[in-house]
Amino acid sequence: MSDIRLADPTPVQLLAEDGTLTEHPIFSKYIEDLDEEILRELYRHMVLERRFDTEATSLQRQGLLALWVPALGQEAAQIGAIAALEPTDRVFPTYREHAMALYRGITPEELMGTFRATRHTGWDPHAYNFNAYSVVLASQVMHAAGWGMGIKQDVATGTLAEGRPENELVLACLGDGATSQGDAHESMVFASSYELPMLYFIQNNHWAISVPQETQSRVPLAHRAAGYGFEGLRVDGNDVLATFAVTRYMAEQIRSGSGPKLVEAVTYRIGAHTTADDPTKYRSKEELEVWKSRDPIARYRAWLESTSVIDAAFTDKVDQEAAELAKQLRKAVHTMEPVQLERVFDTVYAEPHRQVEMEKAWLKDYEAGFAEEGQVADK
């Protein structure tokens, strides 16, 4: 059993809001060995996500997306965490982990299937080690626990699939709202009892649609971990270096067999909950301004520039790439075709099902009837 202690409610921070790097007795060493290439990559991925996200909101306003779920302001939390993990670590996301999804290589077209409502999930979860988005919140962290049980059992029985490492871990994503769900509790009970190699990553963005975090929890969410018998830490989720360092530290411990861990990344949802939401109805302009001043990208960029890790040529190049990504997204959204209802029929079950087959055949005959009458069935 690992060292159990109540998390310091002050989030771990390495980069001050003005972009000054500070010393931390434990966590500084987890970023000391990062070469400049990695430091630039963290910046690049955050900028790409923000541009992607902004474009998606525009596309929704233009009627091209059924819905968009902005992750503006959460770029550092998501990139810091995913960059500290291995590509073989399975991610169980909510529906707002766009930065993580793009980082893993999921394409704009694949990611947008859900939001253009052309398909429920646009990517193969096995291909990216990145599960389908979860809309019924906290159900995914229970699946993550099952996946973690599978890791342990694979290792115990010597049946690891090819390419899977022995020290794999699971990233179970949650928001502050989802922590109130029963499945969040049940998942942590399973994780603790079976000592699963899981990292709970809570992005506390302060608002579950219109309900503030205080309604979800009266204590820092990181403190909940102690109740289950494992370590939880709060980190400044707008500090990409701190999030990276804390995630890496936790991942090291998990990989060495210490059981589950929890990270609460304290951040803020700068945008609306979704494009169907109006945050001016429930939160103050002042609060928003405070958090805007803590912008994760501006802070990191200031430090990178002050240390000459990046220069104008680099940031221009990233901006250009971001513009390209936005263009690619726009183009994809215009050309995406919905999955045909025939395919929906065919995937309800993996093996033939009498009623599904009959209904599919009926629909075919029914629509063929229109064609015979000289009308073109709207497919």
Next chain:
Amino acid sequence: MSAEPAVQAEPKEAVTTPAPMPLAKAINRALADELAADVKTLLIGEDIGALGGVFRVTDKLQAQFGPDRVIDSPLAESGIIGACIGLAMRGYRPVAEIQFDGFVFPAFNQITTQLAKVHNRTDGAVTVPVTIRLPYGGHIGSIEHHSESPEALFAHTAGLRIIAPSSPHDAYWMTRQAINSVDPVIVLEPKRRYWLKGPVDFDTPAPDAFTAQVLREGTDVTLATYGPLVPVALAAAEVAADQGRSVEVVDVRSISPLDDETIARSAAKTQRLVVAHEAPTFGGFGAEIAARVSERAYHRLQAPVLRVGGFHMPYPPSGQEHRYLPDIDRMLEALERSFVYENAGGH
């Protein structure tokens, strides 16, 4: 697979006749055989380890296969099913035991919004071969939440397969087929029949789990049912025969998919159909059978399809369950009622 049923104290009647075995023991054997066949098959549930489950269906399996493969879970049904989904995504074939029908509802979300939809919402990329064993039904004199029949709630959910064995032989083979299905399967285990003994032939598979079977041929009226009421239906048919009515008994066996063709063929032959289940008739699965058979056999039917089932009330205190549950008399009453309509339709 061994041809020797693992029955301790049951003397063999003859070399060719398998010894009778309780239904619970047949399921136990099915689980043991699947655990032995595939290291990726796991059992998980509450009290299924040292105790062997509250009905002893998993008796001695943990001792044989170890606590990592016969897993005592925390007391959390949503967690059990959610964990099974994650395990299945990783290539396992988890078999969950939900202790009682009434405790499946904490897992309702995981079953209906998650398990049932994974294959569909990933465009077939991810399969979740999870089996949910659900002891169901009443007549055990228990307290509330221990006697429910929730099949209609799950039948309405696309993506799930639901089967209900009624005999030890079927229970053995249908359980194995459920575990080997690529789709999620709910096995409704007729808990009041766990101690029902019958022959299990380990060499001759039962008919496909997703088909209905005619158990008794008849000419005057068809009685279709499943799970715990099958023996009641067979007994009712016996009584009816004494009264001069020839009743054909169909064991529905599979709720989803529904083998409506077999039921409709029988109904078209006898021209009358009564459907029985323990669940309330209002909004119940019998209505689905009635509607489908009415469409397929309308011109052959001499009477509307009649239903026998529970009432539109929460399952009553078991001191009154004898009045709530369909029994031989209730089935006979419905069978007789189907003859009142004779020639009324002028067919």
